[in-house]
Amino acid sequence: MPVTVIGGYLGSGKTTLVNHLLRNANGRRLAILVNEFGELPIDADLIEADDGDVISLTGGCVCCSYGNDLMMALMDMAKMEPRPDHIILETSGVALPGAIAGSVSLLNDYVLDGILVLADAGNIEERANDKYMSDTILRQLADADIVLLNKTDLIEEEQKGSLVDWLREKSGAASILETQNSILPIEIALQSFTHDDGFSADRSTHSTSQFETKFYSFSAPTQTQALAQELAGLSQIVRAKGFVPNENGKLKTLQLVGQRFEITPAPENVEAGLVVIGVKPLPDLSHALTGI
């Protein structure tokens, strides 16, 4: 079962993200593992039954707390029938997500897909200077495959620029995605970052990676076919995946590997957004993406 680890300090929006993913599960049976229930006040309308250890959620999703015994909880979950399609492991605010991911990778029933670390745009730099929490926060950022710079509505545009630069320095090769209210398409949140040779607990191989991932959102229609052809023509781009609004404003699924791409109707209830993975530095794609 694929596992995505969601880390980040208290108040960074982990809970909101988990609720958002549950709402947009689109038939995926998600299993949410949280350090403690209290950190996850799951929106009441998503809860179908609460029998103490396991909360049943709409769409066949479940939520369990693991306290200090993550490995036992994961081993219990592997026995669950029916099997969840994807595990979302929300860490405690002080946990190091890389270490947790390293442990997950020891269990044969699981594959690590990626580590998403949330950063509250309003206070991440302050937190990173905290007397007690500084190194913990920095280690969390360094562990990330994606840093979700959240609550960007709370800061000024130029402040955001320097914050992104700072995060880039602290988080190595992680892609930095900006959001408000933890809104991130589920396909991007739960994408796989694992290398073919399996997950490396030593994140340094990742941080020296020559690849870069970028996330684009769309506010206007695009010429989807032309966009795909342009991306396919750029040798730096290795993969692209997401949902793109076409000329009529209809969302299409765009999947691209190397020079091959496929455009198909998008499933319902997905959000527009495209993740592009390629060799650093990715070219400026804004003209192709801004649409008609």
Added chain:
Amino acid sequence: MTTIYRAKKIITMNPARPVATHVAVRDGRILGAGSLAELEGWGDYTLDERFSDKVIMPGLVEGHSHAMEGTLWRYTYLGYFDRMDPNGKVWSGLDNIEGVLERLKEADAKLEDPDTPLPGWSLDPIYFNNERVTREDLDKVSTTRPVGIMHASGHILNVNSKALELAGLLKTGLNNPGVPLGKDGLPTGELKGPDVMTPVGMHVGFDRDMLACDEQGLVDFAKLCVRSGVTTATDLAARLPDDAVDMMSRVTARENYPARIVPLRFHHGVTPQELIAHVLELKKKTSDRLRLGMIKVVVDGSIQGFSARLRWPGYYNGAENGLWYISPEHLQDIINSSLEHNIHIHTHTNGDEATELVLDCMEEGLLKHPSRDHRFTLQHCQLADASQFRRMRKLGMCVNLFANHHFYWGDEHYNLTVGPERAERMNACATALENDVPMAIHSDAPITPLGPLFTAWCAVNRLTASGRTQGEAEKIDVDEALYAITLGAAYTLKLDGEVGSIETGKRADFAVLEDDPESVGGDKLKDVAVWGTVQDGRIFPASEL
């Protein structure tokens, strides 16, 4: 019905009459200590002379132990030091890997089913030049059954090939700092850290049921208490679900259960609100021999596991700083709510940065909820410096220092973890007392053996296993050490009005000794023989357990 016991000497811990020859007991409580003539005034009595050649002192109080030690003794003991099991058998210490394998083979021969797991415990390779036990070594014990050895520190597990195979880890390509690999690219069988240990541990018998204390374990733990003169012991800590509490209530209520157990509720896995609500419920279930209603909060890891949080300049060998097990916000929340509801907290901090955080949170919490007598206790608190002890005093906190650690891992701390200067001030008993911080000392059994007289010896002599005196300035004297293992520890549990001294009105809890700890000399405290205990007036000779 009054019984007057005559003893060779009674050490009372009551400064008004520090020694006596007789103690009168009625209904499990002490009428008084003094001369026979003085006690005759209480009316009809039976004179019991069985202790007339013994020394009696207040029943010893272990302020930081885990009842799990009782359970561990069902597994094969592989430690470097001689250690007594609940039945009084002394297992000789093992000083090389061959000896360890030999003892495991003996245990293996007693098992009929070739698949039954074989767990051992208390291995400490630092005493054999850090030579590691490998998968291949343990394969010599068995290739059919999973074999696993837990280290004394509790942070490392060594297993055989079968155990790795059952956990699906006998393969190449693993890349995890907790799983060292051999030249063949396969795991060496050493597993470091709880997350790495768990998936393999469950196959060798170290599963979650074992780590919680079960019924037999609780009974065996009490036997160890009797053998070490302990009449009150903490179980620090557990989740305390209803079925475990029911079991503990039932077992401790038995007519012949010889100890008072004080289990603390672990903070993990629930929100502060749920934690407080649970503990308030637990308080209602408290009984004479099962005292419920306290909380333990774990703030950081351990020093020898490099997971304790240290202040600058950190670890001597340059290791990265340790791990927080709770956020400052969460800790503050638990402290505030506990002060508000008058719930007693003990915090686990090993590193001085973790201690500093607790002090900061206490300062903040007490501004919101002033409390005259909270007695929140810093457990382990191994690296606190003088300024931190001064803050503890001002904030009304107590400390329970890990005196035994100094003996078992003091050399390691000196050479590797914190370096010479801080190793010498570790577990700073003298500084605590100098600053009037109420102090206890502990074993953290099963990490080190339950035995407050040994713990007192450690605090008085500060010898390391290699025989060096480490931290002359932090030695305390015998009286101070004996106080720490009786009234000192009782005070940290708010039980000093009931136990910890032999005086009118208190529980008839005694440690019955063959020698006089006040006169044998500080260097021989650990050799003081324990005859048994009296608990709530009930007599428990160690020889008849």
